[in-house]
Amino acid sequence: EVQLVESGGGLVQAGGSLRLSCAASGLSFDDYFIGWFRQAPGKEREGVSCIRHSIGVTYSADSVKGRFTISSDNAKNTVYLQMDSLKPEDTAVYYCAAVFELPLGGWSESNEYDYWGQGTQVTVSS
Numbered sequence: 001e002v003q004l005v006e007s008g009g010g011l012v013q014a015g016g017s018l019r020l021s022c023a024a025s026g027l028s029f030d031d032y033f034i035g036w037f038r039q040a041p042g043k044e045r046e047g048v049s050c051i052r053h054s055i056g057v058t059y060s061a062d063s064v065k066g067r068f069t070i071s072s073d074n075a076k077n078t079v080y081l082q083m084d085s086l087k088p089e090d091t092a093v094y095y096c097a098a099v100f101e102l103p104l105g106g107w108s109e110s111n112e113y114d115y116w117g118q119g120t121q122v123t124v125s126s
Helices: none
Strands: 003-007 010-013 018-025 033-039 046-052 057-060 068-073 078-083 092-099 120-125
Touching: 003 092, 018 033, 018 092, 018 120, 033 078, 046 068, 046 078, 057 068
Parallel strands: 010 120
Antiparallel strands: 003 018, 018 078, 033 046, 033 092, 046 057, 068 078, 092 120
16 A cells, blocks of 8 residues: 655744655655645645656756755655745645656646645745
8 A cells, every 4th residue: 555644844934944754655666756746725736846766856846946855765765845945825735746657747747646645734924
């Protein structure tokens, strides 16, 4: 059984930092793209960042470039999202997800991802 478990969310002031973790089990970590997505109330889910460590590939949304960094620890089957310089508009539920092949429409095509975690709330106060 594949499981993705997010952790690390919380309440932080604008300009602060958080590090999210996504622990994966039941899949071959090297074979999957692991993505971070977020969904704010009343908004569509959007892609934040994606990584496939085994081929040295990362992707990030323009809205988070220079502020968020995705990384992975294969020994721990865990992907991290380091979020710095947080803004109130970053407030959302953050999800990690896994897909075997990169979607034809691009890494942020969330409907193509096979497995999802339960999400972790990130709230940034102004």
